[in-house]
Amino acid sequence: MAQAPLHFYFDFISPYxxxxxxxxxxxxxxxxxxxxWHAMLLGVSVMKVMGLKPLMDTPLKGDYARRDLNRGLRRLSLRLARGVDGPVMEPLAAARAFHWVKQHHPPLAGALAKAIYxxxxxxxxxxxxxxxxAAIALPAGIDAAALLAGIQGDEGRALLRNAVDASLKAGVFGSPTVVVDGEMFWGADRLAEVDEWLARGGW
Amino acid sequence: MAQAPLHFYFDFISPYxxxxxxxxxxxxxxxxxxxxWHAMLLGVSVMKVMGLKPLMDTPLKGDYARRDLNRGLRRLSLRLARGVDGPVMEPLAAARAFHWVKQHHPPLAGALAKAIYxxxxxxxxxxxxxxxxAAIALPAGIDAAALLAGIQGDEGRALLRNAVDASLKAGVFGSPTVVVDGEMFWGADRLAEVDEWLARGGW
Structure with missing residues (x-):
């Protein structure tokens, strides 16, 4: 039997x-x-449920995150057109697009997430x-007009709302979060631990 | 010339x-x-300066931290008499003791920190x-009666206050934080990155 997938929770506005x-x-x-792939909303988990400020607006921690993210980019030799501490977009359209595609073309959801990111x-x-x-370079198999209708319709809105509720019920609050066979790992800096967990079969 | 030390910032109440x-x-x-070694106070950085709740009292994140810490203990095969999510002690006496020893017996400060932890x-x-x-097993060279007087006197209080101010000026907000040649790494999960930074001489 195939093993369960890794569950990868993320917000499109999250540089980590x-x-x-x-x-x-x-x-x-x-x-x-x-x-x-599971698009979630930090605006709901962090701000509404946890009662915290956005990361970049948190004194001291925001300054650290800017330096830490830029260090992470240098390590990967990545050059981004967007600064890690710029104004944050409204992620609803992107997150609804993701969930509409996940519902109607499940095998393409990951490819769309990567294209949006x-x-x-x-x-x-x-x-x-x-x-x-809808105007980005979409993965083959996704029709831009159908996607636009999906983002703007009630279905996309409802799918996102349900997904965010489900992520909170699963205890997910941050981006990224990886859930492996029910075990949760929060943070981009924990991927090595996820790797070790999978290699050892847990501990 | 000897290289600069690693600066290790911590709060005694911090399981990480x-x-x-x-x-x-x-x-x-x-x-x-x-x-x-630098004892700091999360009660000042996290609660007063950043305006956040204590980690274990933060919805969702507190639950995650409990699981994550217990996973970290299992990985190290560590058994602690104190649960990671129990009531938090008032850390002032321990932190004053640390700074009084750091002032008067600098080579013993790390050993005292480890003994307190x-x-x-x-x-x-x-x-x-x-x-x-003052009643714990103190490192050789620290007199319990002198230490007790140091904790209770104005000097211990002033030394801790100055140290906490200095940690905030350095941008330190969390425990543990490691500063290597001016580069800051926050979190117990970043020690591998500190290791890599030292091995490569930065990036």
């Missing part, structure tokens, strides 16, 4: 989520696993409107 | 600080470095009073 998204599939594949962070495209999301 | 304290000197020594976490001793701190 972006960094982890570049490595999660290779990590999973090395252990014979696939990845199920790449457009937003590496290329620096503003994706705060449904039109902008 | 405790876990890192068990590994920091071995890590530093592998790179020909020593460790300068061991008494509090592994042995489960309540160290919320000056008397309790």
């Amino acid at each position: 989520g972006y960094l982890a998204s570049l490595r999660i599939e290779e990590l999973a594949a090395r252990h014979g696993r696939t990845v199920e 790449d457009a937003y962070w590496r290329q620096g495209v503003d994706l705060s409107t449904p039109q902008a999301v | 600080g405790y876990l890192a304290s068990l590994r920091i000197e071995e890590l530093a020594a592998r790179h020909g470095r020593t460790v300068e 061991d008494a509090y976490w592994r042995q489960g001793v309540d160290l919320s009073t000056p008397q309790a701190v």
Whole structure:
């Protein structure tokens, strides 16, 4: 029987989520696993449920995160068109697009997530409107007009709401979060631990 | 010329600080470095300056931290008399003791920090009073009566206040934090990155 997928939770506005998204599939594949992608909203988990400020607006921690993220980019020799501490887009259109595709073309959800992440962070495209999301280079098999209708309709809204509720019920609060066979790991800096967990079969 | 020490910032009430304290000197020594220990107060940085709740009282994140810490203990085969999510002691007596020793017996400060951490976490001793701190197994060279006077006098209070101010000026907010040649790494899960930073001479 095939093993359960790794569950990868992320917010498109999260630079740490972006960094982890570049490595999660290779990590999973090395252990014979696939990845199920889950777009969530930090605006709900961090701000509404936890009652915290956005990371970059938190005194001291925001300054550290800026330096830490830039250090992470240098380590990966990554050049992004978008600064890690710039204004944050409204992620609803992108997250609804993701969940509409996950519902209607499940095998393409991961490819769409990566395409959105790449457009937003590496290329620096503003994706705060449904039109902008539908206009990126979409994975083959996703029709831009159908996607736009999906983002703007009630279904996309409902799918995202349900997904965010489910992520909170699973205890997920941060981006990225990886859940492996029910075990949760929070943070881009924990991918090595996920790797070790999979190699050893837990501890 | 000898290289600068690693600066290790911690709060005695921090279980992640405790876990890192068990590994920091071995890590530093592998790179020909020593460790300068710095007791700080999360009650000042996290609660007063950052305006956040204590970790264990933060919805979702507290639950995760409990699981994550217990996973970290299992990985190290550590058994502690104190649960990672129990009531938190008042750390002022321990932190004043540390800074009084750092002022008067600088070479013994790290040993005292480790003795306090061991008494509090592994042995489960309540160290919320000056008397309790002075009664632990102290490193040779520290006189219990002199230490008790140091904790209770104005000097210990002033030394701790100055140290906490200095840690905030250095941008330190969390426990543990390691500063290597001006570069800051926050979190017990970043020790591997500190190791790599030292091995590569940065990036």
